[in-house]
Amino acid sequence: MKRLILSMAALLLLITSIRGQQGLAVHGDFEINSQFYNPDSIIDAKQPPQKIAANIYGYITLRYNNFTAGLRYETYQNALLGYDQRYNGQGIAHRFIQYADTFVTVTLGNFYEQFGNGLVLRTYENRALGFDNALDGARLLLHPAPGIYLKALIGHQRYYWTDGPGVVRGVDGEININQALNIDWKTGITLGGSFVSRFQSDDNPVYILPQNVAAFAGRLNINRGFFNLNAEYAYKINDPSADNFYIYKDGSALYVSMSYASRGLGIILSANRYDNFSFRSDRNATGNDLLINSLPTIVPTHAYALENIYPYAVQPQGEMGISGEIFYRFRRKSLLGGRYGTLISLNFIRINNIDKTPRFDGTGYASRFLVPGKDIFYQEMGLKLEKKFSPHFKLKAKYVNLVYNKDFVQGLVGYGTVWANIGIIDLTWKINSHHALRSELQTLQSHQDLGNWIMGFVEYSISPHWYFTIMEQYNYNNTHINQPVNYYTGAITYVQGGTRLSIGYGRQREGIVCVGGVCRNVPASNGLIFNFSTTF
Amino acid sequence: MKKFVLLTTLILSILSFSLAQQNTFTLPSVTLRTLDGKTINTADLLQDSTPVIIDFWATWCKPCIIELNTLNDLYPDWQDETGVKIIAISVDEPRTMNRVAPFVSARGWEFEILLDPDGQFKRAMNVVNIPHSFLIAPDGHIVWQHSGFAPGDEELMYQEIQKLAKQSNE
Numbered sequence: 001m002k003r004l005i006l007s008m009a010a011l012l013l014l015i016t017s018i019r020g021q022q023g024l025a026v027h028g029d030f031e032i033n034s035q036f037y038n039p040d041s042i043i044d045a046k047q048p049p050q051k052i053a054a055n056i057y058g059y060i061t062l063r064y065n066n067f068t069a070g071l072r073y074e075t076y077q078n079a080l081l082g083y084d085q086r087y088n089g090q091g092i093a094h095r096f097i098q099y100a101d102t103f104v105t106v107t108l109g110n111f112y113e114q115f116g117n118g119l120v121l122r123t124y125e126n127r128a129l130g131f132d133n134a135l136d137g138a139r140l141l142l143h144p145a146p147g148i149y150l151k152a153l154i155g156h157q158r159y160y161w162t163d164g165p166g167v168v169r170g171v172d173g174e175i176n177i178n179q180a181l182n183i184d185w186k187t188g189i190t191l192g193g194s195f196v197s198r199f200q201s202d203d204n205p206v207y208i209l210p211q212n213v214a215a216f217a218g219r220l221n222i223n224r225g226f227f228n229l230n231a232e233y234a235y236k237i238n239d240p241s242a243d244n245f246y247i248y249k250d251g252s253a254l255y256v257s258m259s260y261a262s263r264g265l266g267i268i269l270s271a272n273r274y275d276n277f278s279f280r281s282d283r284n285a286t287g288n289d290l291l292i293n294s295l296p297t298i299v300p301t302h303a304y305a306l307e308n309i310y311p312y313a314v315q316p317q318g319e320m321g322i323s324g325e326i327f328y329r330f331r332r333k334s335l336l337g338g339r340y341g342t343l344i345s346l347n348f349i350r351i352n353n354i355d356k357t358p359r360f361d362g363t364g365y366a367s368r369f370l371v372p373g374k375d376i377f378y379q380e381m382g383l384k385l386e387k388k389f390s391p392h393f394k395l396k397a398k399y400v401n402l403v404y405n406k407d408f409v410q411g412l413v414g415y416g417t418v419w420a421n422i423g424i425i426d427l428t429w430k431i432n433s434h435h436a437l438r439s440e441l442q443t444l445q446s447h448q449d450l451g452n453w454i455m456g457f458v459e460y461s462i463s464p465h466w467y468f469t470i471m472e473q474y475n476y477n478n479t480h481i482n483q484p485v486n487y488y489t490g491a492i493t494y495v496q497g498g499t500r501l502s503i504g505y506g507r508q509r510e511g512i513v514c515v516g517g518v519c520r521n522v523p524a525s526n527g528l529i530f531n532f533s534t535t536f
Numbered sequence: 537m538k539k540f541v542l543l544t545t546l547i548l549s550i551l552s553f554s555l556a557q558q559n560t561f562t563l564p565s566v567t568l569r570t571l572d573g574k575t576i577n578t579a580d581l582l583q584d585s586t587p588v589i590i591d592f593w594a595t596w597c598k599p600c601i602i603e604l605n606t607l608n609d610l611y612p613d614w615q616d617e618t619g620v621k622i623i624a625i626s627v628d629e630p631r632t633m634n635r636v637a638p639f640v641s642a643r644g645w646e647f648e649i650l651l652d653p654d655g656q657f658k659r660a661m662n663v664v665n666i667p668h669s670f671l672i673a674p675d676g677h678i679v680w681q682h683s684g685f686a687p688g689d690e691e692l693m694y695q696e697i698q699k700l701a702k703q704s705n706e
Contacts (some may be wrong), residue, residue, distance in 0.1 A: 029663075029664050031664050057583075061660070063564060068564065068660075073677070083700070102577065103567070105565075106656070112654060113654070114630075124655065146562055146575075147575065149567070179575070188574070223571045223572045228572070230634055259569075259634055259637055259638045261641035263636040263641055264641070264642060265642060266638025266640075266641050267638060268638050270634065294629075294630070296629070296630040297631050299632070300595070300596065300631070301594075301596035301632055303597070325638075327638055327643075328642065329642050329644065341644075343642060394602075428602065428687065433691060434688040436687035436688065461686035461687065463688025463692065464692045467686060495682070495684050497680070497682060500664075500684060535662045535663060535664060535668070
């Protein structure tokens, strides 16, 4: 670690000394997310003893011809509530050097990588989740010919301010047959394969645990005209872990997505089946720690606040789902299209658990591949309409019917299943060339759990610098508390080029933020929020 | 701790020295994917001698969609007048990556769409929030950038494009 930092510093010096007047590019970004907390007994918001918390990130890259060096400094004084408090402190969380030309890329230090759809390996950073599972080691990427690449990597994963105990080794290759053979078929075919292995010594006094755990994946992408098919299948040898309660069972993962995209019409069909497929570089880790892979969920990311009260989190231990979505645009000047066209979309998603028959030979259970389990984890039916009435006035309207098994999805007990209806109206009014008003009216109606919500949101923008935002969420008929609660926030944002500064005040509701299978609990809070980011 | 202070000082001094010099910028070399599954290197994005707008977006980002809808309406006129090329880089993760093609075609967007599912290009361009747009000169310089989108921002963007197109013609 020390040696690497020193050698990187030496390289930076070398770069500085050898460059002429031109050729060195220095870029970076800087971000502050901070909050002053007030206690608020109505929403059960706590004030930490230090009253203020801040997550601060600074990232700098130096590029000279084919070389890049970068580092990210992070300081958490302390981490914002809802972020893992093991981040408290400061230091260089990420540093690397890289050489890249059109044939080869070599990276030493920290890096992010993804094989295929991420079924067997995906390392990434997501600051909204407080998530970073970067590898620390070495990576080699080769492009021997157009349409062909090979990757090889080795390293340990970031675990807050140290590295995880397991070492991750992986190779991945992909060939786009049309590009590689330089042929002009109407059908485009891409084939890929990955192999990832984790080594962690067996320190368990009772069980004999596999020290090397391998996972394989094969993928295929076919496209012809408007059609596209993307499929990936992965298999993992038995990996007794805290996630699967130490069973000796192999895991599998299948992800298939088909789409049709012609002008004005889009169709997407997806299906998945995940069985005992959590993969970490520490078999004893839980939560969001040391994940090697990231299983894509078939639930798209939701854009509206009340849709995110019940977010889906992928269940690596077992889920089976299908989803379909259609976009259609009525042409301009048609009956339903009006003067500017009308876009409608319809979607359906259903996710169940997998079929499981208990076994007592150490493998935990048996599962029939094509048979879904009886429990519904998640179901969504939605209808969305987007219409432009004039150059100044646009409307979006959305209806969603939701079935959400809170116990299964969030790993809780006693909350059961929530049935909810959500309605959303979103209006954009461009008042003149610089002033615009965007407003949202949303409601969520449910007889379970948190009950009913009504939300209003107004944003007044003055291009190119100012945004004024007010939001009110009103929660009533909540089954856990007797009185209705108001969650109000206001914010002013100033943007100048790549710099953004925002000050807000208000109450935030308790909830979870999920991106894919990774979620973060956000506690209720009351206070002043200051955010800043810049790119240079 | 001592080492850390040393290192920080070292880097800051290098940085201040470097920033004082002319800062030439070429696009970082990163592999992106086209909607039909081919790979493309970012170095190849600047082959034509025209201004290029690089715009980072995602299917779940509301202001991004408002921005790209707006740009799509203006794009034919902008192209005729300045030759500008708009490249929209989707940072959709694998879970929504396969939605991009149908999403785009239903909206009839005319610009080039590329996929950056693991965010390599986004990181290399130091983008923190989306939408984030860059105006790139044919020689690779970032001439202008803007974070976020409010209706009306497109006029500012177009003024910058016109300025650049005029310079290139002189």
